Amino acid sequence: MNLHDKQQEIEQYRQNEYEKLKYKELNKFRKRIYYYRRFLYFLLFAGVLAFALTWWLSIWSRVPSSIKLRAETAETLEFMVPVSGNIYREEVSDKSIPIDLQRPVTFKTGTTSRYTVDLKVFGIIPLKSVDIEIIQDKKVTPAGIPIGIYVKTKGVLVVGIGEFEDETGQTVSPAMYILQPGDYILEVNDEEITGKDRLIDLVTHSEGQAMIMKVIRDMEEIDLMLKPAMNLSGDYKIGVWVRDNAQGVGTMTYIEEDGTFGALGHGINDVDISALMTLGSGLLYHTEIINITRGSDGSPGELTGFIEYDESNLLGQITDNTPYGIFGVCNGLRPEDIVYEPMPIGLKQDIKKGPAQIICSITGAPKIYDVEITEINLDNDNVNRGIVLRITDTELLSLTGGIVQGMSGSPIIQDGKLIGAVTHVLVQDATSGYGIFIENMIAH
Numbered sequence: 001m002n003l004h005d006k007q008q009e010i011e012q013y014r015q016n017e018y019e020k021l022k023y024k025e026l027n028k029f030r031k032r033i034y035y036y037r038r039f040l041y042f043l044l045f046a047g048v049l050a051f052a053l054t055w056w057l058s059i060w061s062r063v064p065s066s067i068k069l070r071a072e073t074a075e076t077l078e079f080m081v082p083v084s085g086n087i088y089r090e091e092v093s094d095k096s097i098p099i100d101l102q103r104p105v106t107f108k109t110g111t112t113s114r115y116t117v118d119l120k121v122f123g124i125i126p127l128k129s130v131d132i133e134i135i136q137d138k139k140v141t142p143a144g145i146p147i148g149i150y151v152k153t154k155g156v157l158v159v160g161i162g163e164f165e166d167e168t169g170q171t172v173s174p175a176m177y178i179l180q181p182g183d184y185i186l187e188v189n190d191e192e193i194t195g196k197d198r199l200i201d202l203v204t205h206s207e208g209q210a211m212i213m214k215v216i217r218d219m220e221e222i223d224l225m226l227k228p229a230m231n232l233s234g235d236y237k238i239g240v241w242v243r244d245n246a247q248g249v250g251t252m253t254y255i256e257e258d259g260t261f262g263a264l265g266h267g268i269n270d271v272d273i274s275a276l277m278t279l280g281s282g283l284l285y286h287t288e289i290i291n292i293t294r295g296s297d298g299s300p301g302e303l304t305g306f307i308e309y310d311e312s313n314l315l316g317q318i319t320d321n322t323p324y325g326i327f328g329v330c331n332g333l334r335p336e337d338i339v340y341e342p343m344p345i346g347l348k349q350d351i352k353k354g355p356a357q358i359i360c361s362i363t364g365a366p367k368i369y370d371v372e373i374t375e376i377n378l379d380n381d382n383v384n385r386g387i388v389l390r391i392t393d394t395e396l397l398s399l400t401g402g403i404v405q406g407m408s409g410s411p412i413i414q415d416g417k418l419i420g421a422v423t424h425v426l427v428q429d430a431t432s433g434y435g436i437f438i439e440n441m442i443a444h
Helices: 001-061 196-204 394-400 438-442
Strands: 066-070 074-077 084-088 092-100 105-108 114-121 124-134 137-144 146-161 184-188 211-218 220-224 238-256 260-263 279-293 302-307 314-322 325-330 355-359 367-375 387-391 411-414 418-427 430-439
Touching: 001 124, 001 220, 066 074, 084 124, 146 302, 146 314, 184 196, 196 238, 220 325, 238 302, 238 325, 238 418, 238 438, 279 325, 279 438, 367 394, 367 411, 387 411
Parallel strands: 066 124
Antiparallel strands: 074 105, 084 092, 084 114, 114 124, 137 238, 146 184, 146 238, 146 279, 184 211, 211 220, 238 260, 260 325, 279 302, 279 314, 314 325, 355 367, 355 411, 367 387, 387 430, 411 418, 418 430
């Protein structure tokens, strides 16, 4: 092979290698384009999905799952959403009337009854079923007075499981894996438990014999067997922390003509396990606010009340402790407690963003203070946070710094109607907080 042919072979080899390299680079470029396009398609799909989900949740939240309407009136609802469906009475489910929420809908109600509306987006995609209840219009007296609360649990509440050293020095926990925080001990060996002192007495005198306990757990009664152990001091223990009562200060929301009342706007929860306490009995006392700890962002304030737990100071009996508040009969009102006249209740569809008032007793007697309603959550899963409000009254802000513990239950007034009650403060903004719709409290 001569030199010329050798050069041509080398040149051909270089050309082939160049073509291979070029082909590889082209393939890499094409792959990058392919994956880049897939990434863009993914972003587009995720964006469309996020937009659709946000839009869907917006539609969902703007139409409440339950609506109350006043009897024998004409009420107009304006949801203005692309949703339609059929409304029918629960008693006559085979007859229905079409309904379109893209425009105002006027209901001409009769006497009390219940209806169901099956709603679909664009009349095609199922959204939700809405319960409509026709209720009698009523007036209640807003209170806003401070109350002292004393409740006893049904049996004794287990708030924790502990350990101790037995007579041999070994660490034991007789109640471990048998009792649980949140259990209510009702009976021991067929004897009713009326308080923690009685439980302690029965365990102390058990002589280490197995005990049969009747317990409420998750709303069901069950029987458990537990054997106490002797500690280093020679006393029998089962290793549990229990509670049989709770006390506190709150605000009464309203009083009805028959003397029944609603207060707090939320239930009484145990401080250790954050669970609604099962009520055995409860009493309401007159109280006097003796100190105000001002709230600030990140640090909730508090009203401190002085309560004398004697019969002369008794205000009423608590019969129900629910997620919507505490309720009962108020038979110890004083003339100075009733400051305001009865007023109609406002249903949640009546509420508007903007100025409103709350009633609370900070300096002695109930007084009206200005607030602003900033949000209305018609279908919030948390029943105690349907209303978002902000304190605007300069006097109240100077006294308390905003919403403080002890103001729970303060009536919220708008346009001459009782629309709700204050329930919680926003920890990061002491001037703002939540409220419950009054219709939820009254329908508890």
